[in-house]
Amino acid sequence: MPSIAGTNVLILGGTSGIGYAVAQAALREGAAQVHISSSNSTRVAATVSKLKSSSSSTTTGDVIGHTCDLSTDDVERRLEELLTAVTSSGDKLDHIIYTAGDALSIKNVTDPTFDLAYIQKAGQVRFFAPLLLAKLAPRYLKPVYSSSITFTSGTVAQRPMPDWTVIASYSAGMEGMVRSLALDLKPIRVNLVSPGAVGTEMWGDDAARTEAMMGEIGRKMPLGKAGRPEEVAEAYVYFMRDWNATGSVVSSNSGGLLV
Numbered sequence: 001m002p003s004i005a006g007t008n009v010l011i012l013g014g015t016s017g018i019g020y021a022v023a024q025a026a027l028r029e030g031a032a033q034v035h036i037s038s039s040n041s042t043r044v045a046a047t048v049s050k051l052k053s054s055s056s057s058t059t060t061g062d063v064i065g066h067t068c069d070l071s072t073d074d075v076e077r078r079l080e081e082l083l084t085a086v087t088s089s090g091d092k093l094d095h096i097i098y099t100a101g102d103a104l105s106i107k108n109v110t111d112p113t114f115d116l117a118y119i120q121k122a123g124q125v126r127f128f129a130p131l132l133l134a135k136l137a138p139r140y141l142k143p144v145y146s147s148s149i150t151f152t153s154g155t156v157a158q159r160p161m162p163d164w165t166v167i168a169s170y171s172a173g174m175e176g177m178v179r180s181l182a183l184d185l186k187p188i189r190v191n192l193v194s195p196g197a198v199g200t201e202m203w204g205d206d207a208a209r210t211e212a213m214m215g216e217i218g219r220k221m222p223l224g225k226a227g228r229p230e231e232v233a234e235a236y237v238y239f240m241r242d243w244n245a246t247g248s249v250v251s252s253n254s255g256g257l258l259v
């Protein structure tokens with residue numbers, strides 16, 4: 001049975017929300033090293049401590065933090081620095097998980113400020129950085145089919161919402177991206193998780209407001225609830241473990257595409 005026990009995993013966006021839940025799950029499943037990164041060094045350090053203290057009694061895996069801001073023009077250089085640091089011990093990676101996402105940029109396409117600069121900025125962390133990561137990753141991942149990269153999109157790619165055009169465009173683009181990358185990077189597997197609404201920090205710092213919003217969204221869902229980060233994290237664990245899955249999409253969405 002394929003397992004992620006003993007593996008070396010990098011999670012870009014591991015300080016919060018879905019990425020944090022994937023880090024917890026990877027440790028629970030016996031990963032030997034879980035590297036997390038985000039743009040904020042204070043948050044990285046705090047998250048490493050939190051993961052270490054919450055998992056120390058049940059796991060033996062190590063947690064290592066890295067700061068890497070993916071919003072800058074020199075993102076390719078920063079990604080290369082991150083991948084070099086993560087593999088500096090000589091051990092290549094088994095899995096890369098990408099859940100990084102900056103503040104949501106929601107705007108109607110007829111808004112005068114919906115211009116090229118806006119479109120490019122909205123795609124920087126969710127689309128351009130993943131593509132550049134895919135370019136660099138083969139040098140840092142073990143070149144075998146047990147290795148994987150898992151990216152993130154969202155159900156807005158299938159189910160449109162007013163004013164979400166730019167996010168929907170990049171989310172749908174991720175599906176074509178992973179299918180093509182699965183061929184370009186073979187035998188490394190490349191897959192995509194597409195979450196529906198999940199109660200995370202992406203919706204803002206006000207936890208009570210997010211909970212109320214998720215309650216409202218959840219009532220319209222077939223399952224009567226929105227998603228939780230630890231539920232969606234299972235889709236990433238699945239892609240790490242299924243050595244037969246590549247170019248595939250798993251959607252974890254409370255049944256939101258059915259209504």
Ligand SMILES: NC(=O)c1ccc[n+]([C@@H]2O[C@H](COP(=O)([O-])OP(=O)(O)OC[C@H]3O[C@@H](n4cnc5c(N)ncnc54)[C@H](OP(=O)(O)O)[C@@H]3O)[C@@H](O)[C@H]2O)c1
Nearest residue numbers: 013015016017018038039040070100101154197198200202
């Ligand atoms: N939550 C949902 O309802 C939902 C639904 C569909 C799709 N998604 C997608 O799922 C992904 C993860 O979402 P989430 O809910 O887990 O969000 P989250 O809780 O806000 O986590 C986002 C992560 O990305 C990092 N990040 C933000 N800006 C960054 C930058 N410039 N460079 C590097 N890292 C950066 C954040 O850390 P720092 O701020 O410290 O950098 C954090 O670790 C996103 O792509 C999101 O669009 C989420």
